[in-house]
Amino acid sequence: MIPTAPLILMIDDQPEELRQLADLLRKDYRLTSADSGHGGLQRAQALQPALILLDLNLPDMDGLATCGLLKADPLTAQIPVIFLSADNSPERRVQGLTHGGVDYIGKPFMPDEVQARVRVHLHLQQRLRQAEQGLQTANAATPRNPNELLMQGAVQYIRDNLAQLPSVADVARKIGLSEKRLLALFREQLGLTVSGFISDERVRTGQRLLGDTAMSIHDIASTVGFQNAGNFATAFRERFGVTPLAYRQTARDAATPNP
CATH class of the missing domain: 1.10.10.60 (Homeodomain-like)
Known part of the structure; x- marks a missing residue:
């Protein structure tokens, strides 16, 4: 893992699952974690991670509420959120996506699936930022009121x-x-x-x-x-x-x- 690697925030209150995710991702990414919704919000605001992996069942508020608050805050609204949950029902997956998640992974997760989905969404986010920077550069050439x-x-x-x-x-x-x-x-x-x-x-x-x-x-x-x-x-x-x-x-x- 190189110092400029993307930072991923993992929000989960289960130490064993955090350890499994960390073992899976630490080779390619910088990692930080929180064990509650409020702790995750604070870390997201302070650290501006490139992507968030969010459990649905948290001790203080559920992942849906946490994601909603992330999307309501201009500081964190653009950070992609991938839900991870043992509840892999179609209804729950739809809830996660309609509350602002970009993806949903069921637990127990397959390591290859997690790595692939993280890689895809980081790539999409990078392209989006490049497009926004290009637009800002173009706008900078135009006098603004x-x-x-x-x-x-x-x-x-x-x-x-x-x-x-x-x-x-x-x-x-x-x-x-x-x-x-x-x-x-x-x-x-x-x-x-x-x-x-x-x-x-x-x-x-x-x-x-x-x-x-x-x-x-x-x-x-x-x-x-x-x-x-x-x-x-x-x-x-x-x-x-x-x-x-x-x-x-x-x-x-x-x-x-x-x-």
């Missing part, structure tokens, strides 16, 4: 800090503007106040988490910056006309195929 760049920076900063967002003045300082200029920028570019955009972004992010993860409504409310689940439910109902619980149930029913 400074207001658009400032707007993108402000929106990204808000999205990255929904849970504990600082004041509008602090957001402005973070991207190098006065508060007055930031307010004018949002009115010009979006036709919204900054606070109006933040409120809408919190509810829309909550909607995505309701549909894509198994997080509790209380945890979703906290993740998107509401003080409690009641405030989130009120804002959600005003925006979409239904409660978060009713929305989640409807989304689940729609995703369940008719017998």
Whole structure:
């Protein structure tokens, strides 16, 4: 294994299975591991691995919820996730893929299959990044509207800090503007106040988490910056006309195929 080899994050709470994966992959890849969903999220955010191998059954939250949170975070959304699970039923495989996984491997796994699937998805990810870099290089040759760049920076900063967002003045300082200029920028570019955009972004992010993860409504409310689940439910109902619980149930029913 060379120092520049791709880094793979293995998330599994079974030491023996982690050891088997490590023995299988350490020759060709750099490896790191976590034994819980929250630990995996933290490692993924900090280390930015090239690929994640994720067990479904974890002690704190299941792999589906973990994957949903990975895909909801801009820092980790592009990292390919391969599920590994002893539950190899068609229903479970479909769940894994619809929650953002790029592949699903049943346990006990075949070493050749794991190596082949890891190799394929790392290759696909490398090609995707090369294409994105080529596009960025092409775009760099085209003059960009400074207001658009400032707007993108402000929106990204808000999205990255929904849970504990600082004041509008602090957001402005973070991207190098006065508060007055930031307010004018949002009115010009979006036709919204900054606070109006933040409120809408919190509810829309909550909607995505309701549909894509198994997080509790209380945890979703906290993740998107509401003080409690009641405030989130009120804002959600005003925006979409239904409660978060009713929305989640409807989304689940729609995703369940008719017998």
